Amino acid sequence: MPLGTTGRDDTLQVVRVALDDPGTSVILIAGEAGVGKSHLLGLVGAEPGLVVVDDLHRYDDHARAAALTAAREPGQTLVATVRTEAGRFPEEIAAFGYDPGVVVVVVEPFTGAEMEAFVGELLGGAVDARLSAEVCRRSGGIALFAAQLVNEARSRGVIERSASGWFLTAPLMVPVGLRQQLAVRLDGLSAAGVAAAELLAGSDALTVEAAERSGHAPGLDALSAAGVARWDQDVLRFVHPLYAEVVWEPLSPLRRRAVLREQLALEAGSAAPDPVRLAVLGLGAGEPADPGSLLVAARLANAAGNAESACRLAEAALAAGTGDQVAAAAGLLAGAQAELGLLDAATDTLLGALARTEPGPAAIVLAVTLHEVRLWGRFDQPGAAAALHAEARRYPDGAPFVTEAFAIAEADGLAYAGRAGDAVRLLDSVPAAELPPPLASMLATSRAHATTLLGRTAEAITIATGAHEQLVELLESSVPGSRSKHLVIASHALREHGRIPEAIEYAERAHALALADGIVVGRAWAALNVAAGLLQAGDLEAAATWAQRSLVAATSAGMVDCERLALGALCVCDGSRGREPDADLVERLRTLPDGVGFLLHQLPIGLAWAAYARGARATALDLLRAGQDRAAADDAVSSESWIIHERLRMGDPTRLDDRLGELATGAPLARARHLLAAGLADADAELLRSAGDAFAALGARLFAAEAYATAARAAAGRPAAALRRRAAAEAARVGSPVTPLLRGIAADPLSPRERLIAEAAAAGESNAQIATRLTLSLRTVENHLARAYAKLGIESRAQLDGSLDVRSD
Template identity: 30%
Template sequence: MGDPRPQVGDRWPLVGRERQLSAITSTASGGVVLVGAAGVGKTRLAREVVARLKTDGRRTEWVAATRSMAAIPFGAVSHLLPPLNNDSRLSVLHAVAAHFTDSPVIAVDDAHLLDDASAAVVHHLAARQLAYLIVTVRAGEPCPDAVNALWKDGLTSRVGLAELPEDAVDQLLDHAFGSRLAPVSRRRLHRVSAGNPLLLREILLAGLDTGELRHRHGAWHWTGEVRATTRLADVVVGRLGSVADTVYAALEVVAGGEPVPVALLEQLVGGAAVATAERKGLVTTESAGRRLVARLSHPLYGEVIRSTMAASRARSVAGQLADAMTSTPMRRRDDALRVGTLQLQSGRTGDPRILLAAAKQAKDRFDHELAERLARSAHESGAGWAAEQLLAEVQLDRGRYDELTVPGSPGAGADDNDKVRWAITRADAMYWGQGKVAEAEQILDELDGDVADGSLVWILLFDSRCAEALALADKVLRSPSANPQALVWAASAGIPAAGFLGYQDRADEIYRFGTRVAAENELQVPWGPAQMGYGRCLSLLATGCLTEAWELADLEYQAAAAKEAIAPLGGWAGFRGAVAKARGELDVAAASFREVLALLPNYDTFRLAATCLAELAGARALAGDHRQAQRLLDRADSPTRLTSRLFQPWIELDRAWVFAASGEISKAAAHARETAEMARHNGLPTTEAFALYDVARLGEARSVYIRLSELATELTCDLGTTLADAACALVDNDFERLTHAADCFEHQGLWLHAAEAMVTTARLAHDAGAHTRATAATSRANNLMRLLPRARTPMLATTGLPAMLTSREREVALLAAQGQSSRRIAARLNLSVRTVDNYLGRAYAKLGVTSRTELGPLLSPRAPG
């Protein structure tokens, strides 16, 4: 299916101007002068006012002033004038007074470009109240005196139009894309357009033309820099106006390194050029600590100037800036990153120490692509082992295990810190790159230190040895000599380890401690706060505390989107997807997982790509789309994708729901039961509990309720008790107990579980003759299911007519409704064809139908009432 092209036409809908429009159209006489920067929508608003007033039956005229027409007296208004025998200005004004007797509406666009004679006509119309005027003027441009007099003399009102607020820009983006624009791309378009609707439209058109704006994984993404098309460049050059070469050179220097210290800029291009650029409104200055720095006055100026600059000029500017900055003390923390980036852009051999420091800062700021380029450049410039080591660490952060090259030993003279870093990199390469657990453990065991132990906690966690991980984390956290890096690593992995074991209180305790350490040492451990958040969210997911998990994931996701920080954004998008899927918000889940795949196409950090694909498959399966779910699961199963023992049960539970979506309910239940055994063997009691309850959700509660009851006594979180109560209630047909379980599910944010429980409660209460309770349960089930419009699960189908069927009759009927033959159904369910036909015949009789085609509408797994 083709990707629908965004609706980016020549005219946007009018947004963000409702207040001004209402005020203008309610004015009885005179008119209005609209003043604003180029592209803010003055002409669009003027056209809307004209259209509104035209519906009242008034005659309307449009005057468009241009630079070329400005040389011709009366040129802009010539079409308004009656035939004249004398073209003196006084005669023209007398003729205008005699001609305009019906008080028309006259719009004058770009009135700052009017010739003096035309401006006099416009002023005369206002002064004699011969017409209602709508005049647009570009802010900051010189105007004819007659135009300025319109509002200065009180003949018209003056309305200033600022850039559009964010919510109005969102309306324009929604008009163009609907909900199909990736959030980080939306954030970037906000920033680059700065609320200017004309520039926003031109940016989008340029992005479509250059391919930087493209459709991937169900959404539109801006994938690179703004590359200026001829049309976009013309628009920006028009805004810049005519400037001297020296001034444009100043703009190029600012674009090449903004913000640029003003003293440095004046050193490179001269004070006069800087002053002229600032006076023309092309450059702004602001204080940054004790320095005055210069920026271009609009974010798009820099994008377009950089895009249109000749490659040789761009290299020259970068080199000049780098040389100028290296002549300063470079005391600011980001100076190394800025100079290193400029040296990289200059194409010259850079200072290896600066490049290495820059690569480290880029890594700390989560800009892995830049960090990798800087590290490579540092190595090429002679930074040696340190650059190789940093490059390997960056590749590990990106999950680029196939490209990873671990450097050789740092040498006998290396300090202990370098030896530890090297050993941890070797261990990570063994585990994450090759799946060799024992070899990785041996490397870290030989180090025998807190930092090595902190790193080992992560490997133990992902190897599903949560009890060992938690014990080792506790050891590090109690160590008086542990440094912040060791504490952060131990805490961030210990939190989810405790969660998977069901120790939510312990997870909370570690989280509070680790968060404090990370906050106090953010410069030393820049990833600390994010790692704490990831660990906390995973712990909440493991224990079914989805309300808190969603609040955390969504808050951090929005923060990362605002910063356009791609790596953290991808991580939090994955957590949003996992939480939304567990809640039953399947559209949100699918969009989030697709965003991860689009944001991080070449990343497989922590070997989570397969899990992400499987979770997306599970979301589609729960929505009833078994074909797409199977395709996604096949991708997750690719032999080139490694995964961890921690998340393998997640993948297998997703597989169970793909079976269920295809109608193989018995097979799905059996696979969920096998997954529960896998989780038990792997030491994951909360995962086992979820898997066992999935067996119950698939119609076989009797086979799992005893084990769930045992787990309820072992787990210290509420999850085990709630799942066990629900399973026991299903076995006993106890709608009172099931209602209580639904209350607990809803409180924890497990909305889909709660909806399923209330659907079943409604049926059980109805069957027991408790009609009032059944009605109340039906109402509550409907309210829950309105939150989950896409959910399609067997328990949601166990109401009304489908509830008259046994689980096997319903399974056979569902497969038949999909158009499958009796022979194929028999093969899938390991039954005889005669048995299938018997089940089908009984289903027909109970439902009052005679063919497969009549089954589909009756078996739709939706609303109970």
């Protein structure tokens, strides 16, 4: 299928710039096999004067010389692809680089973002980040290999399409054709080389020290010499990750165990053995399972964010363990299952383990973990609370930390369900000073979450970004997913306070961790928070991309509450850009099951923008007013403040500054909203300008542009012109969306003749020179410039240069 320029726009632009340079005689499009050099060459197209050659390195000396001679003819340019090996040119091509007329354009393997776009175009729809990341990892970013992996996965049904996009349901398989293609490079290896390849295939990488101790040094050198493996400083890896699979797949179970035992011995003999790696290798090699060691390794794997290894190790410990080991293994296994999106399996694991575990600390951890799974994964707050109460009845009054642990977990559930005030009151009853570190971390995370919802964002930030981060690592080993959840809650607090760039950075960190660890639940919530931060920043295009990522992940895992919020964010993105959202998307948003409805107060915002975009402004404002009433009744301060802001952005004529003043609890974002409301209510240009300044200082470019635009309408003369220019400049930074408050503001204030004369003056021409060139009187030129100064809000010719860069054609 045609792939357009996906992932290669920048590289193609470099080629085209080189083509426009008359000094260029040869353009070499260079890169490793399969990166898409030939595809890029095809995009260059056939033009007069171009000599196009694919795989120049395959030509003989005479043919290459003829091509180079032709390129040196006047008006001729040779554009050719050349395959490199480990970044090096073939010997017969290297000499080309010394010619001053030669431009080398290197085609690199796809980055993660480029691969996401590439796979999306291959499949014709949005893709889950885990799918694109796995294709990128397995293909090494090579476009050809990626396309083969995707096509094979689609034909075998290991990727599926949900209502939101494509997601992975089983491991990717190496296509037969690609396997044979790679096997050709392995066919000529000696017996020593084959044995070394098998060892490397089972370990992914070998250090120099391990290679020396392995007894396979000659074979490993042979792999390097054959171009199959490559030394990266002191670490040897296959040149492509798929080689490991091609080598490993045909091995018999007995041979695999033998290889894994070799690796186990190497790891055990290293200076600092890795307990997780030892445990994983031991399982693969069929060594006797020690549940205690497996549990230690599972906790370490979980703390390191390796959910898949934690799941495997905990499952083995559960099968071999007894007594408290069963509960500990079940808690770890269920936590890892939940983070991988296996929510039903996690629930079953926990319920089964609770039934077999006597009351005590182990059972408390199981109950708290079950609460987390039911709450954040299955949006079942009543069921989660019921499980806690049922477990609490098994303990006598005064049992240490039982009441505290369950109160903290239940408070988290209350905040999730929109009852943040009740959550804080419950948390206030917990004696924080007496808690062990894991419970102290849970308490702090829950309090940060609840106080954010109540608008007490400064307090929430102090908790979420302070020493509490150190406690999260202690909690992570017993309650999986704590790290990702902490980062997401910190992002939420920072965003609602107005520290927007930091909020986006926290959420991106959470997403990167979740993606690297294969965690579905954390990835969905993190992507949603990146989208929310970008919405506040006004970058609607990027916000829509992240909301779509959240939506695909949430839909694949059945996370209805997260799915609802992602759909709402997409509606806001479309509506704010003057686009009517897809009707199916809006219908899904309306008809999703209620669930608990995490941040349900924000649902009307998405529906309102969808209504506004189809021209139903009155309906949109009614939705927002009703949503605000519900948020106010539930004391959802952050949500109510946002809803009021959206009413202002849609031009609601109601005076709203008094209510925003009551909600402004010290957060800079809330203060900026209050200034906007007060300025609109009184048509006060100075207040509106101050609101624009406040939003701009927070990095909320779109909101700043809207505030300046309304200030310009309230002002007159030069101040109005200056404010219009600031509005247009801020809007241009986020793509100049056509929001209700920005309509008409970005139009060029100058007439064509005024702009022509102003641009000539800015370029340094005198009034007399302009008059002579345009056949005008000097007085006419002066009058046009005077009108241009007034419209632009400036005083002199010296200010022209920075005032002419924003206009709408």
